[in-house]
Amino acid sequence: MASVSQGLVDKSSMVLIGIYGQGTNSMDNSVEKYSIVPYAGKFPQPVEYNTAIHGMQQANIETLLRLLQGFPNFDIKAYIDEKLGGMAGANIPRGLIAMWNGVSVPDGWALCNGQIVEDLQTPDLSGKFIVGWSSGNEDYNLIGNTGGQEKVTLSTQEIPSHVHNFADAYFIEAHSDLVGANGTQWIGNNLSGSNKTDRDNSYVCLWDHDTRAAGGGQPHENRPPYYVLAYIIKL
Known part of the structure; x- marks a missing residue:
């Protein structure tokens, strides 16, 4: 076994990081056998039980068993899931806007409805389309600009040039x-x-001569086909 003196490990000895025995796999509750794994270089390399136990004193193994009995039951899968969940949003910049196909807003995000959340003013994107920024167009060269109408009523100047036929x-x-x-x-x-x-x-x-009036002056649909998703912003 490796000896420790004043915080230093004697590298000439073998360091154990596992022991032979039986245990329960926390992922699927299956019974598995474990072997002693000595430290050998940068990565641990499994060694067969009979090889690893050769030359070791029984007292050392009993000491290690007593140490292992002091560790609490540990759910490896839950630990990994927790760490991966924390890493999922680690590299997402604050203020990033995404489209969400869900009912509840995920943790760490807020709905883009104009509210202030954690000192972040969210844009109000309720019922709106998004248009890309463009430096050469004054309508699109400033973040936060708005425009457009859901329905439009045409004026005389917006109607294409045309003629009307009538009987005289x-x-x-x-x-x-x-x-x-x-x-x-x-x-x-x-x-x-x-x-x-x-x-x-x-x-x-x-x-x-005047032609007879026609048309009702009602506004017409001005939107392309659409599918509704929620805009959410990273906090």
């Missing part, structure tokens, strides 16, 4: 031909006064 009435020009008794046109000479009058093309008439 045509009126026959007035005339005053002399007509005979049987409906035939009267033709004669040396008549007193004018025998025909025609006002065609004598005047220029301008007619203003």
Whole structure:
């Protein structure tokens, strides 16, 4: 066995870090056998029981057994899970925003609903889309800018240029031909006064027309297809 003097370990001796016997695997409650594992270099190397026990005094093994009996029952799986859970968010920067498909917000995160949590002002992203930052666009060159509308009512200037077709009435020009008794046109000479009058093309008439009004002026849907997730922020 290794000897310890004034806090120093005699490296010429063999250091035991395990002992042969039976125990319960805390992960699946199965019964397993263990062997003595001596320290040999950087990593421990398992050695068969008969080899490891060779040259050792029985008193040393009994001493080690008494020491091991003083350790409490230890759940290795629970310990590893706890450490891994702590490492999961160790490298996530504060203020990182992610999308969450769950009902409850995970520990160490907060919902992005405008509240202040642990001195962190969360952005209010309720019912909003996210747009990427862009230095060349004044709408998108400042973090926290907002804009857009869920529904839009178009104005006249926003409607594309177009024409409307409509039917116009045509009126026959007035005339005053002399007509005979049987409906035939009267033709004669040396008549007193004018025998025909025609006002065609004598005047220029301008007619203003309006088409019938159509449409209800209601706003239309202005959003693309969507799927709802929750935005959460790292505390």
